[in-house]
Amino acid sequence: QKEVEQNSGPLSVPEGAIASLNCTYSDRGSQSFFWYRQYSGKSPELIMFIYSNGDKEDGRFTAQLNKASQYVSLLIRDSQPSDSATYLCAVYNQGGKLIFGQGTELSVKP
């Protein structure tokens, strides 16, 4: 079992729709969770971090964390073609290492 798992996609949504990206993790002791966006040929850029159970909103982005289910998600409202990228879920394990999922490719169609 991988430490952090994401559906590789591609996930295709129409412009203006809600994109839902999901991530599960195996280390029950993990405390810190991050979403990064990576455009093709570029490096990852931070979108959001979340530490507590529940929802955290920042503009069009909402991160959701459920530690009991070991599940973290990212919702993108009013998706735009410029949101087309690979979204990386990252989790610190109890050893203090930041572990990434394989990323979900999102395509927003005009």
Added chain:
Amino acid sequence: DAGVTQSPTHLIKTRGQHVTLRCSPISGHKSVSWYQQVLGQGPQFIFQYYEKEERGRGNFPDRFSARQFPNYSSELNVNALLLGDSALYLCASSLGAPQETQYFGPGTRLLVL
């Protein structure tokens, strides 16, 4: 403020050669981490340094080594290059407390022929 900087941006080497990649963290950040990202995969942790000391090491062979300097910049060295070392090498910096947000540099794209 300048972000994380890395050099060189691109590099082509042949099998068996050695390579040194360099990273300068965000001003005020004392921790640097290195990651390897192969096409289609997420970044994979190689090393983390804090205050010149190794804080963590990923599952990479001893051909990979790193160090951090008093100004908090860092080098990643890879010896005896293999074709499979071709990847994007990412440096990330953070203030230094455990489990903090890491900010990535633009990366160095290494091609081994």
